[in-house]
Amino acid sequence: MSAPKGKSDSARAIGLEVSLAIAEAVKLAEAEVVAAYPITPQTHIVEHLSELVANGELTAEYVPVESEQSAMSACIGAAAAGARTFTSTSSQGLLLMAEMLYIASILRLPIVMAMVNRAISGPINIWNDHSDAMSVRDCGWIQVFAETGQEAVDLTIMSFRIAEDPGVLLPLIVNLDGFTLSHFIEPVILPEAAEVRRFLPPYETAHKLDIQNPLSLGALGGPEIYTEARRALDLALTGAKPRIQRVFDDFAKVFGRQYKLVETYRTEGAETILVTMGSISETAMTAVDEMREAGQKVGLVRLRLWRPFPVEEFRAAVAGAKNLAVIDRAMILGFPEGPVATEIRALLYHEKNRPHMTNFILGLGGRDVPRSHFKHIVERVRELGASGRQGRYELVGVLE
């Protein structure tokens, strides 16, 4: 599933901690304001960024705010002033800034945020799952999930281009798994600064606070306009989808690495398809390889784009499968399935030949996800599919 690499690029890969690589990508994107508050496991990104600013390698204002609430507030202010703006957070920090996320999107400010996914308290836990990302599913931001360090770097650079597209103008979250991706040293190709500059020109916008052309941002929207404002935001977010793919395509032309909204791996003729997001897809692909070698018709579909949901692309990717095993890294407490599965089941409801589907929840709060989990899942979804049983989610790797 890994995107093809440009020929000349493969030689340039260096071993780099993914967090540091993301900070380098932000430098290459020439971000102008970084406002951030430290939280594990996001810290290495902002530490390295403040180092780059301190060394004069990145000409930016680093605003060391006193909370995540102020981090997002300062980002909104900076983006409203017309500056290219970046921040990063995780888990509890995200919850503290959550109020502002919804406002950043309605103000149509192209802030880019790296969200280093970590479980939400409680119990307090600093390790990886997707409960933080899922808690802000409806905040109106474009949301993507990275699988590898290279992808995290490339998505970071592309994110500014997507967010700042005058036909998009929306904030964007790049999700990456805490520790299992953020703290790993991976081979990463850092693009050439001049090429990035060509791909991503300096940010200029008329949508800003400007003495010459004063705008009022953040007006009160009463009952006579609120519905229309929300619809406009939904249309903007939904309408961003083809533009996101266009930026992915433009990126491929310059840098040789082609990304898609939904990735497929060995789905040709697959009877059973695993659906994943984020870095566990690497483990899942290895498991798929092993199962394929054993003659099992198994494939994998990975959502790179989470918001706007790539409805058509996803339907096409899973068409023809008999069994879908949808993986969630978070729970919806009090509901029979996790957030990703719930949405996919809703999307498939109107399909004539819908597959059997079961939701598997795993890897919560940093619980290890070995290859054997995916083999178990495939066995189990086949079994349930054959028996026609539709149940609630199944926890994989839980201690009884």
Added chain:
Amino acid sequence: MKSAEVQFEKVTAKTFPKGPDSLAPGHRACQGCGEVLALRLMVKALGLDFMAVSATGCMEVCTSPFPQSAWRMPWIHVAFENAAAVAGGVDAGNVIRRRKGKMPDRRIPVVAFAGDGGTADIGLQALSGALERYHENLVYVCLDNEAYMNTGIQRSSATPFGASTTTSPAGKVSKGQNTWKKNMPAIAAAHNIPYVATASPAYHLDMMNKIRRAAAIPGPAYLHVYAPCPTGWRMKSELAVESARLAVKSRVFPLYEVIDGRYILNQKVDEPVPLGDYLKPQGRFRHLSEQDIALISERVNREYEHLAKLAETFSEPSF
């Protein structure tokens, strides 16, 4: 250069800014609102060459019902508790764009306006952070009407002792608010920022000059502005300016500045008017007995004397 030496054009009766108001007429403030009066005069003093940030509150709600806006300069409202952080972000954006040559090479004041709840309660952390980070062009204005008026007169930490509000009601066993008003200017001054001042719409030229000075001084500035609210204080709508004047003359709200740590008492009140003159026209204090008023008076006088001592002691810049 010492902040006190920073030059700015003084507002006098003769040089009072002419032309249309920076805050356009047609807003929906209550009749006799002392807060919108203070706001209008301050932005008139600033003209149009600045950027404004509003916290959620009366002044935001009454000036920006879409598709209308009373703000003739660039203006942004984000939320309730974060005006200082938003303003800090706007300033950071301006500073870097100026450094990169994307903006004219001159200072642009970024002025945040928030109420007492948005400042002394829910916005205190964001304000403290912004003052400490020393945003160069930040001016923060607290418009203090001494309760959450926008949501219906609930008590805040800036509500004075004895005031009856909808969440500190006077009753058979209660005198209303049972805590003393939080001293916000002192908290701001504790950040050792170059400029802290109190101001009142009853002393409008003084207030207009203070915001001009605040905008002219490099580094963050904090202005605490008395904002009488006839609706919330349950008093006649024509009494806003009068009550603001009585607040100063009774020592309830002394006018002073702290410039680089030097305290200046702008209005010495050697013979205060009786506190009852200030309290009695306001329905929120109607239930207070003469004994209660005597108790409050004692506290008011002690706080004033404390301030007078600060002015006497710190008569030179401290930093």
